[in-house]
Amino acid sequence: MTAVQPASATSTTISRRHALGLLGFAGAGVVLGTTLARASTDADAPSLAGVQPGHYRFTIGDIEALAVNDGGFAVTPSESPFGIGEPREKVTEALRDALAPTDMMRLPFNVLLMRIGSELVMVDTGCGPTFGAVGGRLVANLAAAGVKPEQITAIIITHLHGDHFGGLLDANGEVVFKNAGVFMHRVEHDYWASKGDETVSRYLKVFDGKWQLIAGGDKLLGGLEIVETFGHTPGHLAIGIRSGSDYLLHLVDVVHSHVLSFAHPEWVMKFDVQPQVAIATRKRVLEQCAVDRTRVFGAHLPFPALGRVRKAAGAYEYLIEPWVSA
Numbered sequence: 001m002t003a004v005q006p007a008s009a010t011s012t013t014i015s016r017r018h019a020l021g022l023l024g025f026a027g028a029g030v031v032l033g034t035t036l037a038r039a040s041t042d043a044d045a046p047s048l049a050g051v052q053p054g055h056y057r058f059t060i061g062d063i064e065a066l067a068v069n070d071g072g073f074a075v076t077p078s079e080s081p082f083g084i085g086e087p088r089e090k091v092t093e094a095l096r097d098a099l100a101p102t103d104m105m106r107l108p109f110n111v112l113l114m115r116i117g118s119e120l121v122m123v124d125t126g127c128g129p130t131f132g133a134v135g136g137r138l139v140a141n142l143a144a145a146g147v148k149p150e151q152i153t154a155i156i157i158t159h160l161h162g163d164h165f166g167g168l169l170d171a172n173g174e175v176v177f178k179n180a181g182v183f184m185h186r187v188e189h190d191y192w193a194s195k196g197d198e199t200v201s202r203y204l205k206v207f208d209g210k211w212q213l214i215a216g217g218d219k220l221l222g223g224l225e226i227v228e229t230f231g232h233t234p235g236h237l238a239i240g241i242r243s244g245s246d247y248l249l250h251l252v253d254v255v256h257s258h259v260l261s262f263a264h265p266e267w268v269m270k271f272d273v274q275p276q277v278a279i280a281t282r283k284r285v286l287e288q289c290a291v292d293r294t295r296v297f298g299a300h301l302p303f304p305a306l307g308r309v310r311k312a313a314g315a316y317e318y319l320i321e322p323w324v325s326a
């Protein structure tokens with residue numbers, strides 16, 4: 001192997017003027033500036049503001065997959081749903097430790113779509129009209145990826161929170177995914193059916209008699225395994241997806257913040273219906289993922305929501321999987 005010349009030797013042999021010349025700057029600054037000012041107006045430079053791309057393609061063995069964004073929400077640490085009962089300063093401290101912004105926490109709504117043989121299987125539906133302007137971008141983002149709602153053949157609803165089932169209906173109450181079978185854990189269905197929440201009841205009724213009720217360990221559509229991860233809601237499910245030697249675990253809402261849920265799995269989270277059950281589930285699942293080096297996806301992890309879990313400082317750390325262009 002040839003030795004590389006140290007940087008210090010390079011900088012002493014090439015003068016600053018020479019270096020600028022190599023970069024095309026030497027003596028041209030003023031002239032270039034006036035030429036540009038005469039030839040163009042502000043209107044010639046396209047605005048770089050606008051909406052973000054909302055889909056990301058990847059594979060799990062032979063399964064084609066698409067992460068689709070439905071929007072997202074922001075909260076300040078003082079109104080953080082994480083660490084209920086803890087001093088607010090601890091929340092800010094944990095964010096600072098992770099070099100994350102301490103003024104605002106942003107969490108996306110992510111949907112997972114998979115092509116398994118002739119089936120197009122979607123996990124959750126985003127918010128639809130239930131969360132206002134912060135959600136409801138799923139259908140537009142599917143269209144940008146070339147997928148029409150009527151092409152979806154199966155939808156697994158992981159739990160009955162609005163940001164997961166709301167997209168089943170549009171603002172007029174019409175069914176959006178007209179050709180899709182709908183799946184849900186039996187425990188989740190029964191819990192909400194007896195609870196009387198107005199929005200949930202309306203949705204349950206529209207699909208009355210059509211729900212295909214499932215349970216932990218059930219195998220669906222040739223590659224999916226239902227994994228009971230109760231606590232966030234009583235019948236919350238995660239999904240294991242296997243193809244050949246590849247495996248992805250969709251954690252759904254076992255975790256929410258890619259910082260706080262991992263650094264403090266023991267913290268009570270405001271939207272966990274059974275906080276202590278949820279904490280036990282979170283610890284158990286994160287431990288297993290860290291030991292097995294499992295590739296994970298999450299409903300609220302930073303888009304496109306793929307990564308892995310590592311043990312760190314008595315708790316865990318989320319490592320983001322790099323964005324791949326092909």
Ligand SMILES: [Zn+2]
Nearest residue numbers: 161163253299
């Ligand atoms: Zn959620």
